[in-house]
């Protein structure tokens with residue numbers, strides 16, 4: 544099972560875009576992941592309950608813990624091959 548990248552559904556938007564920045568870093572680092580396209584409109588209950596904030600992107604690890612920081616910091620961590628050391632949260636995680 545791969546990690547999951549929870550991101551906005553605007554997959555076509557490139558450039559200095561938070562979700563694209565992190566997805567590109569995963570691609571460049573050769574990390575295996577699945578994309579979970581999140582709703583743009585509405586209350587974003589899962590994102591809020593699992594990360595404590597409402598923005599994308601965030602990463603869900605195989606054990607259900609999640610990681611969210613500013614996208615540039617996420618990308619830097621991924622590029623430096625330190626994703627497994629990322630600070631993880633388990634707020635509201637599903638079993």
Ligand SMILES: N[C@@H](CCC(=O)N[C@@H](CS)C(=O)NCC(=O)O)C(=O)O
Nearest residue numbers: 551561562598599600612613614615
């Ligand atoms: N400064 C944040 C911005 C994150 C951000 O704005 N993400 C977008 C999706 S690409 C989002 O969640 N937008 C909806 C909103 O701001 O409510 C970062 O770089 O991580």
